[in-house]
Every structure is written in C-alpha cells, then in structure tokens.
Amino acid sequence: MAIEKQGFISKLTRVFGDNGFSKYLSLEVSEKFLRLTERMLEENEKYNLTAITDTDKIILNHYADCAALAVRLPKGARMADIGCGAGFPTLPVAILRPDVTILAIDSTAKRIGYVNETAELLGLKNVTAIAMRAEDGGKNPEYRERFDVVTARAVAEMRVLTELCLPYARVGGQFIAMKGKNAEFELQGAKKAISMLGGRDVKVEEITLKGVGEVLTHPLIVINKKERTPTNYPRPFAQISKKPL
Numbered sequence: 001m002a003i004e005k006q007g008f009i010s011k012l013t014r015v016f017g018d019n020g021f022s023k024y025l026s027l028e029v030s031e032k033f034l035r036l037t038e039r040m041l042e043e044n045e046k047y048n049l050t051a052i053t054d055t056d057k058i059i060l061n062h063y064a065d066c067a068a069l070a071v072r073l074p075k076g077a078r079m080a081d082i083g084c085g086a087g088f089p090t091l092p093v094a095i096l097r098p099d100v101t102i103l104a105i106d107s108t109a110k111r112i113g114y115v116n117e118t119a120e121l122l123g124l125k126n127v128t129a130i131a132m133r134a135e136d137g138g139k140n141p142e143y144r145e146r147f148d149v150v151t152a153r154a155v156a157e158m159r160v161l162t163e164l165c166l167p168y169a170r171v172g173g174q175f176i177a178m179k180g181k182n183a184e185f186e187l188q189g190a191k192k193a194i195s196m197l198g199g200r201d202v203k204v205e206e207i208t209l210k211g212v213g214e215v216l217t218h219p220l221i222v223i224n225k226k227e228r229t230p231t232n233y234p235r236p237f238a239q240i241s242k243k244p245l
Contacts, residue, residue: 003041008034008055011212015059018210021067024096032095032122033063039118040086047114049086060211066092068207069151069176069220073100077148080105080168082134083155087115089178094124103147104129105137135234138167145170145228153178158190158221159244163234166197169225175199177221187221193245198227 009030016025037058040049052061066089073079073093077100081090084104094102106112109131119127130137137143150168152161158177165175179186183204194202201224209216234240 003034003038003055005031005034008037008059011056012059012063015064015209015211016067019064019067021064021071021096024067024070029095033059033092035122036091036095036118039121043114047086047110049111049114056212057214060209060214060216062088063092064209064211065089065178065207065216065218067096068209069093069178070096070100072176072220073097073149075099077101078146079103079149079151080143080147080165082137082150082152082161082165082168083107084115084129085111085153085155087111087118087129088153089151090115090127090129091118091122091124094119094127095122098124098126101126102128103143105132105134107131107133133237134164135237135240138164138234143168145225148173150175151178154180157244158183158186159193160240162190162193162197162199162223163240163245166194166199166223166225167229167234171198171225171228173225175223175225177223179219179221181218183219183221190245194223196245197229197233198225199223200226 069089070093079102081104084090084106090102090104112129112131115129147168150165152165169175203222205220
C-alpha cells in the first residue's frame with residue numbers, strides 16, 4: 001500500500017515535535033516509519049496486526065506512544081518485549097534507538113515471522129524475534145534476569161503480566177508496563193505479585209501525547225527490580241491464569 005510520502009513525513013515530524021521527540025527523527029528514520037506503515041497495512045488482513053488503519057492515528061497511537069517508551073531507555077540497553085504482537089513497541093523503538101538491542105517474544109509464530117521479516121526489510125540489526133511462550137523464556141537461563149528493561153503493551157492484567165515479565169529483568173533493571181485506563185486498579189491487585197517476584201519502588205507515569213486533532217493519555221507502570229525472582233516463578237500459564245499471585 002503506497003502512502004503519500006511528503007504528507008506522511010510532515011505529520012510524523014509535527015507530532016514528534018509537539019511531543020518533544022524531534023531529536024530522534026531524521027529523514028532516514030522518517031522513511032523507515034513510512035515503510036513500516038505501508039508494510040503493516042499491506043499485511044494487516046493476513047496477520048490481523050492492528051485495528052488502527054488511519055495514518056494520523058497510527059502516528060499517534062503506535063509511533064508517538066512507543067517513542068514515549070524509547071526516550072526512557074538507558075543508552076545501550078538490552079530490552080525484552082513480551083507479547084510483542086505486531087511489533088509494538090519493538091519496531092518503533094528499534095527504529096528510534098539503534099543503540100538498544102531488543103528481544104521480541106510472542107507465542108504466535110506467524111506474528112514473529114512478520115516482525116523478523118519487517119525488521120530485515122527496514123535494516124534493523126538490533127531486533128531478534130522468537131516464537132516462544134513468555135513463561136518458558138522466563139525459566140530459560142539464556143533470558144532469565146538478563147535484560148535492563150522489560151516491557152509489555154496491552155498483553156494481560158498486571159498480576160499475570162508481572163509474573164510473565166519480571167523474571168526477565170535483571171536486578172537493577174526495570175519492568176515498564178504500557179497500560180490502559182484500569183492501570184491503577186490493576187496495580188493495587190498486583191502489589192503482592194510485584195513484591196514476591198523482586199519488584200520495588202513502583203510508580204505510575206501518566207503519558208499525554210498530542211496528535212493531529214487528538215490527544216492520547218495513558219499510564220506507564222514502572223517497576224524497579226531490586227531482588228532476584230524466586231526460582232519457582234514463573235509458573236505454567238494455566239496456574240498463572242487460574243490462580244494469579
């Protein structure tokens with residue numbers, strides 16, 4: 001699907017500028033976002049990648065939203081994106097932060113294939129996408145407590161998400177959950193799980209982003225990993241979902 005280049009780049013530049021992300025944009029970066037958009041819309045029917053097909057909304061809800069995470073990452077960070085789906089936040093973060101190396105995990109092989117193919121198409125050398133269940137990776141010594149930042153976007157409620165994600169974060173690292181309007185309520189219910197799994201110093205950061213005639217507001221839940229996760233977690237997913245911590 002061809003998108004008019006100049007109009008798209010103009011809107012992307014405006015939205016990133018309005019939200020303080022201009023320093024991460026260049027013509028090369030903007031063109032990668034254009035190619036990402038075209039590919040995502042072309043492949044959308046095959047993979048059911050996004051319900052958002054209007055380019056203005058894609059720029060705000062997908063790209064600016066992921067940029068709000070990208071600007072928070074430490075230089076040279078190693079990031080794990082759990083339940084990466086259509087590649088959000090993996091692909092926008094990889095475009096904006098070539099210094100960050102990203103492991104994208106999803107249980108759906110077709111989506112992982114799409115993410116890997118798209119990363120290759122865009123020349124993103126800092127992305128590895130693996131088809132794997134999150135709870136299996138959290139037990140694997142290759143991935144367990146190996147990441148500076150672990151993130152998840154619209155994957156599950158916080159008690160479940162904490163058990164799936166926090167085992168990947170190293171001590172001294174962070175788990176950043178990109179959540180919706182029920183974040184505060186979910187967080188209250190997840191306090192026990194966070195504490196049991198080594199998380200401390202939890203804070204909620206409200207993100208407000210300006211789009212073209214639209215404003216997007218939602219919270220990030222930031223959890224600092226202060227202690228190692230006990231070896232018996234994460235449990236099998238059937239146990240996690242049936243009896244959350």
